[in-house]
Amino acid sequence: MSERETAFVTGAAKGIGKAIVERLAGEGYRVVAVDRLEAVHDVARALAGAGHAVEAQVLDIRDRAAIGATLDRLAPLDVLVNNAAVTSTFPFDELTEDHFREMFEINTLGTFAVAQEGARRMRNGGRIVNIASRSFAGAPQMAHYAASKTAVVGLTRAMAIDLSPRDIRVNAVAPGVVDTDMLHYMTPERQKVMLSLQLLGRIGKPEDIARAVSFLASRENHYMTGHVLVVDGGRSLGQGQLPPEEDPHA
Numbered sequence: 001m002s003e004r005e006t007a008f009v010t011g012a013a014k015g016i017g018k019a020i021v022e023r024l025a026g027e028g029y030r031v032v033a034v035d036r037l038e039a040v041h042d043v044a045r046a047l048a049g050a051g052h053a054v055e056a057q058v059l060d061i062r063d064r065a066a067i068g069a070t071l072d073r074l075a076p077l078d079v080l081v082n083n084a085a086v087t088s089t090f091p092f093d094e095l096t097e098d099h100f101r102e103m104f105e106i107n108t109l110g111t112f113a114v115a116q117e118g119a120r121r122m123r124n125g126g127r128i129v130n131i132a133s134r135s136f137a138g139a140p141q142m143a144h145y146a147a148s149k150t151a152v153v154g155l156t157r158a159m160a161i162d163l164s165p166r167d168i169r170v171n172a173v174a175p176g177v178v179d180t181d182m183l184h185y186m187t188p189e190r191q192k193v194m195l196s197l198q199l200l201g202r203i204g205k206p207e208d209i210a211r212a213v214s215f216l217a218s219r220e221n222h223y224m225t226g227h228v229l230v231v232d233g234g235r236s237l238g239q240g241q242l243p244p245e246e247d248p249h250a
């Protein structure tokens with residue numbers, strides 16, 4: 001990168017967010033990593049110690065005033081990655097409005113607040129990547145989460161239209177099942193079923209998602225906007241792996 005660009009990444013203390021910070025830092029961005037967990041400082045310290053331009057701040061994406069104050073300090077922004085989110089599972093009949101509210105307050109409204117405050121301080125030609133989820137296609141016992149992430153898909157597409165006059169490209173990555181703490185809500189039995197549904201025979205790694213984010217966040221990404229890049233190891237094809245005795249190539 002000729003001139004160092006500034007990237008802002010939420011939910012960066014662990015999991016996919018941490019992998020995104022590592023990837024963008026390795027590519028030469030100045031990265032500002034935020035999370036509501038103090039552990040985000042450890043992520044920044046380790047990378048700064050290795051010579052990368054990474055700083056951290058504890059921030060809750062529901063706190064619009066704090067988001068604005070932090071972004072004021074960083075402007076102009078080049079890249080924004082909206083990654084922070086929460087999940088849980090409940091049988092549909094047990095879901096309450098409070099469960100729904102929590103998902104929408106963080107996953108949808110929090111994403112909107114960061115996107116809007118970020119866009120206001122972004123250079124023309126900037127890039128926004130929202131982390132959605134393959135659950136927009138449906139997911140068992142996660143109606144509240146799937147609805148909140150489907151809203152992120154709609155937000156992404158609408159923002160792509162509204163920010164196009166400034167040449168700000170807005171895209172989303174929709175991960176399938178990825179090996180992070182977020183997976184721990186699944187019982188070992190459910191994890192086994194999930195694994196059997198992965199066409200490529202493995203659960204995704206945070207780095208698989210970070211690679212897709214880096215592609216969409218790149219300055220070179222001139223002509224993609226409003227796109228939802230599904231990164232799910234082929235699961236959307238609706239096929240699991242064949243048992244070895246039925247696989248002609250095994």
Ligand SMILES: NC(=O)c1ccc[n+]([C@@H]2O[C@H](COP(=O)([O-])OP(=O)(O)OC[C@H]3O[C@@H](n4cnc5c(N)ncnc54)[C@H](O)[C@@H]3O)[C@@H](O)[C@H]2O)c1
Pocket residue numbers: 010011012013014015016017034035036037059060061062082083084085086087106110131132133134174175176177178179180181182183
């Ligand atoms: N792991 C998966 O299988 C999977 C699948 C599809 C989509 N995703 C999405 O990927 C993204 C990252 O998830 P992950 O798997 O790394 O989960 P994770 O739980 O490991 O990390 C999420 C991070 O977001 C932070 N966070 C949550 N609420 C916050 C708030 N209000 N303010 C600031 N930070 C907050 C958490 O502290 C945590 O560090 C999320 O948007 C998630 O919905 C994950």
